[in-house]
Amino acid sequence: MLFNSLEFLVFLPIVFLLYWFVFRGRHWQNLLIVIASYVFYGCWDWRFLLLIAFTTLCSFGSGILIENYADHRKKQKIISACNIIINLGILCVFKYFNFFVENLEALLLSTLGYHLDRLTLDIILPVGISFYTFQALSYSIDVYRGNIKATHDIVEFSAYISFFPQLVAGPIERATNLLPQFQKKRQFDYAKAVDGLRQMLWGFLKKLVVADNCAYVVNEYWGQYHELPGFTLLLLGVLFSFQIYCDFSGYSDIAIGCARLFGINLMRNFNYPYFSRSISEFWRRWHISLMTWFRDYVYFPLGGSRCAKWKIIRNIFIVWAISGLWHGANWTFICWGLFHATLLSGYVILGLTTKYEHIVAHNRYLPNLKELFQMSLTFLLAVIGWIIFRAESITQAIDYFTSMVNNKFFDISGLAGGQCLLFGVLLLLVEWMQRNKQHALQFPSSKPFCYKSVRWGIYYLIILLIDLFAGTTQTFIYFQF
Numbered sequence: 001m002l003f004n005s006l007e008f009l010v011f012l013p014i015v016f017l018l019y020w021f022v023f024r025g026r027h028w029q030n031l032l033i034v035i036a037s038y039v040f041y042g043c044w045d046w047r048f049l050l051l052i053a054f055t056t057l058c059s060f061g062s063g064i065l066i067e068n069y070a071d072h073r074k075k076q077k078i079i080s081a082c083n084i085i086i087n088l089g090i091l092c093v094f095k096y097f098n099f100f101v102e103n104l105e106a107l108l109l110s111t112l113g114y115h116l117d118r119l120t121l122d123i124i125l126p127v128g129i130s131f132y133t134f135q136a137l138s139y140s141i142d143v144y145r146g147n148i149k150a151t152h153d154i155v156e157f158s159a160y161i162s163f164f165p166q167l168v169a170g171p172i173e174r175a176t177n178l179l180p181q182f183q184k185k186r187q188f189d190y191a192k193a194v195d196g197l198r199q200m201l202w203g204f205l206k207k208l209v210v211a212d213n214c215a216y217v218v219n220e221y222w223g224q225y226h227e228l229p230g231f232t233l234l235l236l237g238v239l240f241s242f243q244i245y246c247d248f249s250g251y252s253d254i255a256i257g258c259a260r261l262f263g264i265n266l267m268r269n270f271n272y273p274y275f276s277r278s279i280s281e282f283w284r285r286w287h288i289s290l291m292t293w294f295r296d297y298v299y300f301p302l303g304g305s306r307c308a309k310w311k312i313i314r315n316i317f318i319v320w321a322i323s324g325l326w327h328g329a330n331w332t333f334i335c336w337g338l339f340h341a342t343l344l345s346g347y348v349i350l351g352l353t354t355k356y357e358h359i360v361a362h363n364r365y366l367p368n369l370k371e372l373f374q375m376s377l378t379f380l381l382a383v384i385g386w387i388i389f390r391a392e393s394i395t396q397a398i399d400y401f402t403s404m405v406n407n408k409f410f411d412i413s414g415l416a417g418g419q420c421l422l423f424g425v426l427l428l429l430v431e432w433m434q435r436n437k438q439h440a441l442q443f444p445s446s447k448p449f450c451y452k453s454v455r456w457g458i459y460y461l462i463i464l465l466i467d468l469f470a471g472t473t474q475t476f477i478y479f480q481f
Contacts (some may be wrong), residue, residue: 099329128168146446203253212471
């Protein structure tokens with residue numbers, strides 16, 4: 001069930017009304033969340049429900065067992081390791097089995113001349129499996145570390161794993177944040193619900209008007225890169241950068257806003273990343289839930305930044321290779337990860353990893369020349385990375401960059417994406433004005449926004465823009481991950 005579908009527009013109000021007016025009380029509300037989430041997820045394929053239920057039971061049981069063996073650290077470690085192996089094993093079978101077999105066959109053929117009878121699995125990749133698997137893993141790891149107590153309520157734990165607003169594309173929540181919210185009574189907060197609806201509206205604008213229109217242009221022209229001028233190819237990369245940002249951050253806005261309707265606070269997943277002054281800042285502002293997951297469960301255990309420089313660089317490359325593979329079973333994703341690892345390593349070598357305390361142009365309307373240069377360079381590097389990410393193969397990525405350099409660069413003909421580019425720039429301008437807020441429709445109490453008529457005028461304008469300019473319906477990009 002897509003957020004941008006008629007089914008969801010019917011589904012959400014029904015669940016909302018049942019949640020606050022029929023299923024009163026924490027336990028009953030949690031049960032409704034589980035039922036609604038399984039209905040939501042089962043709309044793709046009912047067989048997916050068996051997988052998420054199995055993941056839920058494994059992580060739930062491992063948490064209780066870890067708690068029961070509180071005086072046996074070795075047994076706790078074995079239980080935690082078994083749960084990690086089971087969950088990652090499921091993920092690898094569904095997502096990476098064919099990829100590994102194909103590459104093993106290519107390796108044996110090139111080195112030994114041995115042809116392997118390929119054994120591949122004809123299976124559908126379950127939607128959102130990477131997201132809820134990582135969410136389940138973080139729970140058992142946190143119980144093992146003593147960061148959270150194991151829950152003995154299977155309903156509240158199932159609600160934590162399957163909560164439908166963030167089930168298929170995040171944010172990847174931690175048990176330390178989300179689970180306690182299912183363990184306490186929730187009361188309807190009108191102000192929170194209204195703010196949630198505003199954030200959802202902004203997310204729909206991003207997705208339907210910007211991302212979907214950019215997707216149409218990018219998909220139309222991507223296969224013609226051999227024939228397009230270099231500057232046009234660069235603009236196509238910019239359009240894909242707008243597409244993936246508005247698609248994914250739009251989903252996150254809808255998810256976070258939707259959760260607030262049910263009195264649940266999800267973590268922030270995007271913090272205006274295209275206003276970053278360095279690649280390291282960019283990755284502190286993009287897909288925050290995944291980046292912090294890798295930081296806490298992979299990077300820090302490897303030693304983090306508290307070790308020799310060569311080890312820091314090693315840790316960066318390990319994390320980003322895994323991050324690339326997390327995104328999909330394709331060498332382009334791995335190369336995309338290694339590209340960013342190389343950039344981040346350069347910052348480490350040059351000592352340029354200083355964390356900025358405030359967002360760019362703090363307490364100012366406009367950035368200074370240095371900040372403008374930093375943002376432009378960071379955006380350009382991000383666009384180069386997104387071109388690698390979008391390519392269907394390494395060969396295509398190399399050919400794309402070669403065509404960008406060799407073809408007539410300053411020929412601006414051949415790309416009908418001017419409207420999409422305008423939408424993307426206007427959206428970023430609005431977000432620039434609101435960059436100190438959680439989302440672009442979080443209005444200040446000062447004039448003219450204190451007037452109800454002004455706020456409703458903005459809502460109607462956005463709805464009109466969606467009605468007039470919504471592109472052909474596209475699935476969310478990160479559903480495939």
